[in-house]
Amino acid sequence: MAAEIIDGKAIAKSVREELAVEVEQLKSDAGVTPGLAVVLVGEDPASKVYVRNKHRACERVGINTRDIRMSAEASHEEVMEQVHNLNEDPDIHGILVQLPTPEQVDDEEIINAIDPAKDVDGFHPISMGKLLTGQPEMVPCTPRGVMRMLESTGVELSGKEAVIVGRSNIVGKPQALLLMYEHCTPTICHSRTRDMTEHISRADILVAAAGMPQMITGDMIKPGAVVIDVGINRLDDGSLVGDVDFDSAKEVAGAITPVPGGVGPMTIAMLLDNTVRAAKNSACCC
């Protein structure tokens, strides 16, 4: 039987609708309008599209946005100065520096300079440390979005084998933690994993986040598994595909996300959610 398609666009829309109500309430109760600043350094076309989508999504729920464009030649110090200014700005509750930045800018140092209270990407070591120690505050948007999608399937997570392909700080590692907190048994596969096929074949929950086009095919998947495809890969013909071969996988999986229209919209929805949360926290502290 063909898999249930997990519709990221529809789930993201319902998240936005809930957030729009929360934003209205925050405005009327505390006089606070959430504000997100997005810093884009350089002219990368894909980054420009991501940034535009983030601004549009913010507008839909009533979050103010500030678009900070810096030239591709901007120095590391100039980007740091922007971050420091935004840290001090009371109208800004979330700061996002679109990565990657040009090579003269040290991404790690930039992330570390963001006030953890405004770290809506959840990449700051304090945010990561809090997640690791079971006191999550700002959780990275993509793995959070994946958890919301899993929740939407109604599948019981406790006791399940979860396999995550990819061990990045922004997806694979936090994803494993979030799944563990829901009582899954996570396994992280990566580029040096021996016999990855064997691990994947045991997965009740499979999260693919390697950035390798269509590397996971239907014959590798456990029948009935929930398959979440985080990968976004552009093929030579311009089309976008995930890390999973959707056509063969959907014949075996119990539920599966498409690319595009799966995890991508949920990542943005969780960015909005983190921004609203940061604004609420700031309102509580005033």
Ligand code: NAD
């Ligand atoms: P990354 O390059 O930082 O990490 C990729 C990981 O995959 C690494 O840990 C590496 O060990 C592993 N890997 C690479 N080749 C592998 C192989 N052949 N077998 C097993 N593991 C392998 O990437 P990332 O930032 O974590 O992103 C991963 C993918 O997810 C990319 O396609 C990216 O575009 C996409 N992404 C999508 C969203 C979204 O919103 N949908 C968000 C973030 C990233």
